[in-house]
Amino acid sequence: MEFFERFAIPHPSPIIYASMVAIGITLLAIIAGLTFFKKWGYLWREWLTTVDHKRIGIMYLISALLMLFRGGVDALMMRAQLATPEAQLLDSQHYNEIFTTHGVVMIIFMAMAFIIALMNFVVPLQIGARDVAFPRLNALSFWLYFMGAMLFNLSFVIGGSPSSGWTSYFPLAGNEFSPSVGTNYYMIAIQIAGIGTLITGINFIVTILKMRAPGMKLMKMPMFTWSALITNLIITFAFPVLTVALAMGTMDRLFGTQFFTTGNGGMDMLWANLFWVWGHPEVYILVLPAFGIYSEIISTFAKRNLYGYKSMVASMVIISLLSFVVWVHHFFTMGQGAMVNSIFSITTMAIAVPTGIKIFNWLFTLYKGSIRFTVPMMYSLGFLPIFTIGGVTGVMLGMSAADYQYHNTMFLVAHFHLVIIPGVVFAMLAGLTYWWPKMFGFMLNERIGKWAFWFISVGTCVAFFPMFISGLDGQARRMYTYSESTGFGFWNMLSFVGAVALAIGFIIIVYNIYYSTRYASRDIGSDPWDARSLEWATHTPVPEYNFATIPEVDSSEAFWDSKYNGHKLFKGKLKEIHMPNNSGVPFIMSALFFVLGFSFIFSIWIGVIVSLLGICACLMHRSFEKDHGRHISLEEVEKTESELRGGK
Amino acid sequence: MKLDHSQPLEYSSEQGRLNILGFWIFIGAEVMLFGTLFASYFTLEGRHGSGPSGAEIFEIAPVLFETILLLTSSFTVGLAIHAMRLNNKKAMMTFFIITLVLGLAFLSVEIYEFTHYIHEGAGLTVSAFSSALLTTLGTHGLHVTLGLFWGIFILIQVAKRGFTPETANKSFIFSLYWHFLDVVWIFIFSFIYLKGMM
Numbered sequence: 124m125e126f127f128e129r130f131a132i133p134h135p136s137p138i139i140y141a142s143m144v145a146i147g148i149t150l151l152a153i154i155a156g157l158t159f160f161k162k163w164g165y166l167w168r169e170w171l172t173t174v175d176h177k178r179i180g181i182m183y184l185i186s187a188l189l190m191l192f193r194g195g196v197d198a199l200m201m202r203a204q205l206a207t208p209e210a211q212l213l214d215s216q217h218y219n220e221i222f223t224t225h226g227v228v229m230i231i232f233m234a235m236a237f238i239i240a241l242m243n244f245v246v247p248l249q250i251g252a253r254d255v256a257f258p259r260l261n262a263l264s265f266w267l268y269f270m271g272a273m274l275f276n277l278s279f280v281i282g283g284s285p286s287s288g289w290t291s292y293f294p295l296a297g298n299e300f301s302p303s304v305g306t307n308y309y310m311i312a313i314q315i316a317g318i319g320t321l322i323t324g325i326n327f328i329v330t331i332l333k334m335r336a337p338g339m340k341l342m343k344m345p346m347f348t349w350s351a352l353i354t355n356l357i358i359t360f361a362f363p364v365l366t367v368a369l370a371m372g373t374m375d376r377l378f379g380t381q382f383f384t385t386g387n388g389g390m391d392m393l394w395a396n397l398f399w400v401w402g403h404p405e406v407y408i409l410v411l412p413a414f415g416i417y418s419e420i421i422s423t424f425a426k427r428n429l430y431g432y433k434s435m436v437a438s439m440v441i442i443s444l445l446s447f448v449v450w451v452h453h454f455f456t457m458g459q460g461a462m463v464n465s466i467f468s469i470t471t472m473a474i475a476v477p478t479g480i481k482i483f484n485w486l487f488t489l490y491k492g493s494i495r496f497t498v499p500m501m502y503s504l505g506f507l508p509i510f511t512i513g514g515v516t517g518v519m520l521g522m523s524a525a526d527y528q529y530h531n532t533m534f535l536v537a538h539f540h541l542v543i544i545p546g547v548v549f550a551m552l553a554g555l556t557y558w559w560p561k562m563f564g565f566m567l568n569e570r571i572g573k574w575a576f577w578f579i580s581v582g583t584c585v586a587f588f589p590m591f592i593s594g595l596d597g598q599a600r601r602m603y604t605y606s607e608s609t610g611f612g613f614w615n616m617l618s619f620v621g622a623v624a625l626a627i628g629f630i631i632i633v634y635n636i637y638y639s640t641r642y643a644s645r646d647i648g649s650d651p652w653d654a655r656s657l658e659w660a661t662h663t664p665v666p667e668y669n670f671a672t673i674p675e676v677d678s679s680e681a682f683w684d685s686k687y688n689g690h691k692l693f694k695g696k697l698k699e700i701h702m703p704n705n706s707g708v709p710f711i712m713s714a715l716f717f718v719l720g721f722s723f724i725f726s727i728w729i730g731v732i733v734s735l736l737g738i739c740a741c742l743m744h745r746s747f748e749k750d751h752g753r754h755i756s757l758e759e760v761e762k763t764e765s766e767l768r769g770g771k
Numbered sequence: 772m773k774l775d776h777s778q779p780l781e782y783s784s785e786q787g788r789l790n791i792l793g794f795w796i797f798i799g800a801e802v803m804l805f806g807t808l809f810a811s812y813f814t815l816e817g818r819h820g821s822g823p824s825g826a827e828i829f830e831i832a833p834v835l836f837e838t839i840l841l842l843t844s845s846f847t848v849g850l851a852i853h854a855m856r857l858n859n860k861k862a863m864m865t866f867f868i869i870t871l872v873l874g875l876a877f878l879s880v881e882i883y884e885f886t887h888y889i890h891e892g893a894g895l896t897v898s899a900f901s902s903a904l905l906t907t908l909g910t911h912g913l914h915v916t917l918g919l920f921w922g923i924f925i926l927i928q929v930a931k932r933g934f935t936p937e938t939a940n941k942s943f944i945f946s947l948y949w950h951f952l953d954v955v956w957i958f959i960f961s962f963i964y965l966k967g968m969m
Contacts, residue, residue, distance in 0.1 A: 333789055390814065
């Protein structure tokens with residue numbers, strides 16, 4: 124019995140018991156459904172073992188949407204608790220757990236997955252490639268991320284969630300103040316997902332550098348591909364810092380090392396520094412692909428080529444460099460002294476310059492364009508003003524002297540949500556709607572989509588603008604309640620109304636997916652938006668080899684030129700096509716990582732040893748394996764091509 | 772598979788060229804990993820609490836011995852790749868085996884060194900300094916250990932399959948990895964040991 128006691132929730136509540144039941148029923152339903160419809164083989168062959176970048180992208184997408192709802196429910200519970208003074212919906216411990224998991228789930232398991240989903244699906248198509256450089260590693264990336272996400276979500280029902288904030292500052296996150304296994308979940312689940320992300324970073328850099336279509340020079344790449352390249356460079360250089368920080372945190376908690384302790388020389392500020400050396404570039408890992416998406420959408424729906432291509436690229440490079448030298452602005456109040464604070468103030472404010480350049484480039488692209496107000500375009504147009512408000516308040520926070528007033532208040536919460544929601548969430552919804560026809564062969568309903576847009580954009584403003592005021596009035600973040608005499612009640616009620624509007628917006632999107640799946644026309648051709656880049660040059664649905672013949676390119680908008688300026692994209696003849704084989708090893712190895720992580724979290728050393736041996740066996744298998752891929756014969760390519768052409 | 776015979780064997784296939792570039796980028800990530808460990812070590816170097824400091828526990832003899840072993844192994848893995856370019860399988864395998872044996876010898880001395888530190892009262896949990904020291908050295912040692920197993924796998928494949936674009940590619944990438952571990956060790960030797968003993 125003693126063995127099982129460790130898995131108990133230290134601080135249970137009816138919500139948690141209800142979740143346990145819900146998770147159990149869902150799992151049973153999935154298993155029963157798969158068995159009843161005899162879909163286990165299909166699931167294994169077509170999805171669990173796939174190395175196709177398009178399918179991996181779609182799996183990332185589904186996971187990201189699931190995590191969006193998990194994180195969204197957390198957000199609603201927080202807003203509901205704070206809507207009225209002295210509310211009793213959640214106690215302080217639960218509130219702590221919920222703001223922690225909200226942050227981690229939204230940043231690491233939702234936003235990261237969403238941008239990687241779109242990168243996976245779009246980048247190889249945009250550069251005219253048949254897959255990524257390392258398809259097997261790509262599958263491993265996804266499954267590691269997926270297992271990390273599942274492991275983290277398990278904390279809710281087994282052992283208790285982390286409660287020391289998504290930043291998990293020590294000494295609060297140490298054993299003394301966080302004795303439950305919650306913070307172990309944090310350290311290890313993020314570690315596993317982070318390894319997957321690092322592998323994605325390496326994979327996409329090589330893919331973009333080496334596998335572009337003939338004629339596509341670096342300065343002729345579509346802007347989303349450029350943003351993906353820069354983002355993956357940031358990933359490759361930022362994530363190892365997180366790896367080390369999490370490893371040290373894990374060792375402090377499990378093995379009694381003294382990195383971040385308060386005695387024996389340990390230094391808690393080392394964690395804060397390492398965390399933000401990764402954490403600030405992470406912000407740009409999220410927002411740069413979003414900028415890339417907006418660049419694609421704005422130029423498509425303004426019917427103009429992107430204004431200032433070179434300055435767009437240059438500003439991204441500058442942002443990526445600056446992103447590594449601003450981390451101290453997250454803790455100006457924690458005693459660095461005036462000199463250090465001033466230096467980091469200046470670097471922080473400097474980031475506003477390249478970002479401003481991008482904003483003006485988008486505005487100039489719109490200027491005199493013939494604008495079509497489609498759903499992706501509406502998100503892009505909504506992004507510009509809201510993001511600018513969020514960004515400018517960021518410059519306010521960047522002034523270290525003034526930051527003493529804003530630090531740790533709702534003002535900060537308002538700032539970063541007004542940057543991340545229009546910057547990242549709007550971009551993902553825009554990108555999802557924009558690329559949806561390429562992914563699934565039908566379009567999302569525009570009218571329902573616009574309803575969702577208005578709920579989400581107005582909801583965002585109503586939910587977060589009041590926090591500027593209550594924050595300046597002194598409402599601290601992460602406080603689970605407040606008294607009536609503070610006067611925060613009105614502003615928080617307003618925020619709650621906005622949060623509900625946001626939730627309604629997301630429900631409308633789900634309804635839209637359902638509605639469009641049932642009723643939308645499948646006869647949309649391969650280029651429904653009259654777009655400009657190569658992903659629209661292939662058929663819909665995209666054949667597994669993407670392009671039957673590799674396109675040849677001589678400008679940054681080769682597909683547009685092929686439609687309107689007489690450029691010939693496909694000059695080569697059909698040949699047999701070499702493709703990689705499917706493999707179950709990435710899935711199995713990631714499942715072993717799940718067992719490894721779980722065993723570490725609960726200090727079950729036999730599980731650690733067994734799963735480590737299993738992981739080594741997978742690596743060994745990969746080393747000795749002879750896998751030359753397979754060839755799709757010429758006849759088969761011809762057959763697929765004529766079928767897809769006939770389908771138009 | 773299309774092969775480009777104007778290039779060395781390890782570069783001859785498209786996948787081989789991708790693998791090599793990918794590995795260089797991975798080494799870039801590894802530089803950040805060790806960079807973070809070094810930065811943490813230098814931050815915590817003087818914070819040894821009630822435990823011993825670096826100057827009190829470092830010994831020059833085993834460290835010098837480890838340095839010679841690892842530097843020599845880096846040289847012999849270079850000779851192995853040179854032999855591979857000359858298509859001399861026997862010489863390649865001999866130098867490869869010498870490399871792995873030297874790596875194993877390095878590890879043995881390092882294990883001795885660790886027991887020595889623990890004996891001197893600088894165990895993993897004693898102070899921030901000892902935690903950072905053993906973690907930094909341990910991460911390098913873990914890389915060498917993984918490299919040993921990986922090297923043995925490659926050696927078996929070369930013995931069985933001879934020089935093919937795949938085995939040549941794997942051997943070449945292994946040599947990059949091994950040289951990189953040597954570079955890390957030079958930093959450890961200079962900035963942890965020599966600086967610590969001064």
